[in-house]
Amino acid sequence: MYWVKEMQNTIAFIEGRITEDISIEEISCSANTSSANFKRIFSIVAGVTVGDYIRYRRLSLAAKDLIETNYKIIDIAIKYGYETAESFTKAFTRFHNATLSAVRRKKSTPKTFEPLLINIDIRGGFVMRRKLIPNIPELQ
Structure with missing residues (x-):
């Protein structure tokens, strides 16, 4: 582990x-x-790939900033690694299926992509005997 x-x-x-x-x-x-x-x-x-994970997390956090702050779109774009507002707008719209203005005005709900949490749950590890039961009467 x-x-x-x-x-x-x-x-x-x-x-x-x-x-x-x-x-x-x-x-x-x-x-x-x-x-x-x-x-x-x-x-x-x-x-998902590492690149996609980072991109999805950034776009999810960008949507949160867009809703909760009055930052300019270019400032949010630069904060999350986009060089232009156009590239940010394109990526944002593709990921959230909503425009920046719709999300900011709360007319559209953005997707959220939460941080990955690995949780391992191991069950079993015992032997079961198999027993065939012949002619089970049908339930009525």
């Missing part, structure tokens, strides 16, 4: 730097593994 703790620590590393320009090399280094190995393991565990 050591890998679960390492993965949670790496997710915390990503979350702590979500508004910064972080590379896969920095992330994999924090996980004490190679970039290729980390990308493979992360996508298996999370169900």
Whole structure:
């Protein structure tokens, strides 16, 4: 279960730097593994690539900022790593299926993409005997 703790620590590393320009090399280094190995393991565990995870988290947080603050759209775009308002608008609209103005005016509910939490639940581990019951009467 050591890998679960390492993965949670790496997710915390990503979350702590979500508004910064972080590379896969920095992330994999924090996980004490190679970039290729980390990308493979992360996508298996999370169900999304590292890049998509970061993008979805940023767009989710950007929607929160859009609703809760009066920051200019370009300021929110830059905060979450977009160089232009146009690229931010395009990514935001694709992810949330809503325009920036609709979300800001609360006419549309944005998607939320919460931080990944790995929870392992192991059950079973016992042997069951199989017994066939012949001619079960039908229930009426």
